[in-house]
Amino acid sequence: MKKKIAEYEIIESAENYNKIVRTELNRKTFGKKYNLSGDYPDYGGIDIFPTISFAVFKPNLGPLVKLNLNCANTNENGTESKLTLNRVNGATYKMQFWFMIFFVALTLIIASYQIIIGNEIGFGMLMLPLFGLLYILIIELFSEFTISSLNKKVEKMMDSEKLKYKKL
Template identity: 85%
Template sequence: MKKKLVEYTIYKSADEFYKTVRTELNRKTFGKKFNLSGDYPDNGGIDIYSTISFAVFKPNLGPLVKLNLNCVNTNQNGTESKLTLNRVNGATYKMQFWFMILFVALTLIIALYQIIIGNDIGFEMLMLPLFGLIYILIIELFSEFTISSLNKKVEKMLNSEKLKYKKL
């Protein structure tokens, strides 16, 4: 759950890159080249996510994770810029994660209580927190898969627009 940053040096201005991303975001759903949607957060940059998701969780509170693109010029004449890709957990991820943490804690407390008072069912109830932890790992796996896919799509976008870049 560590926030991962991926950085690139782009040998064009930040405006060129943002123009490319905005063009993709403004296309209709079935006309998109890279299957990306996005929004503009208050903290700057552009949050992108897949238009058609690999997995949808209920209740659906938006995408599981987003990728924040933040591109700034690094020199004064606008020939070089720095692109930072940052993972942003969506409301769906936060809701699923904290619900499972609450579930694991509650079932663990109940199982330990049952063991302390001498019921045999307490040892069997220890399986429930294990299922909760496995669910958290599955959610994390989906989110890591989504972020790596979005990173590759950004690289494909850079390549298709013939923007020269170097990964830092």
């Protein structure tokens, strides 16, 4: 799932901007200026994510969410470009989300069955789906915090490289 986060108009060529990002990604872990790692996905652009994560989930299937940077020239002479930032959910996010959906559905079915057959424990079991929904909200909170942080790091990178930009 890709969700558009922000768009910027940059007074610089897309090639130069991508070179700045690649330079940061190629630095060693302790030499990184903005704590960013990344990869190059099949769908284009550059996916960035924090080098040192705030929260690690087991099994570790990679970052929770990534920020896809897609920079393209907007004029023929290459002096202006458009940067688009998209949120991309990682495999860890998808696994956590769908497992909790399954957990909520299963516990709701079991609690409903216990209530139907007249067992009083069914009402107590209705708390389990609420815990599952709370867990989904916590995962979403972590991912929104990560995306917000990455967005600020991209702006900080453009400021420190003295790039002129305007948020669209």
